[in-house]
Amino acid sequence: MHMLGETDDLPAQPAPEKKGELVRLLKGTQLSAHSIDGYLAAICIAQKMITPDRWLPPVLNAVLPDLPAPSLQRFLDLLLHRYNAAIEKLADPKGLERMFRNMTNAGQRDWCKVSGGKAEL
Known part of the structure; x- marks a missing residue:
């Protein structure tokens, strides 16, 4: 019998x-x-709120042709780690500023890439 709060049936968290x-x-x-x-x-x-079923397909369409199949699960794990990290950084008023300060100019341009008024991947 399982008690509320037991986690032995949950999958391990990705590294x-x-x-x-x-x-x-x-x-x-x-x-x-x-x-x-x-x-x-x-x-x-x-x-x-933009749900993953809306934001994930454009990312997958951009990487799937060139991402080796064995790497897909790890890519998804890292993507979700980064999504959670973005939420945490943006909750801190100085988080975004610190993130930009640590990027190169090319990295900043890549982060902000805009095409025709629409953000692109």
Whole structure:
């Protein structure tokens, strides 16, 4: 008999991202880690909640042609880690400023990439 609060049936949490891991996974795809972070930040600050069934397909369409199949689950794990990190950073008034301060100019441009008035991945 299981009691409320028992977690032995829950899957293990994915391992945290290792330094440069997402960058390596995305090598050869249309996306960069900075563009994903910018996209996720935009989703997090939208006036209305954007559910994963709306924001995930554009990301997957951009990476699937070039992402090796064995890397897909790890990519999804890292994407959700980064989504949660974006929520935490944006909850802190100084979080966004610190994040930008640590980026290169190219990274900042990638994070903010806009095409024709619409954010793109």
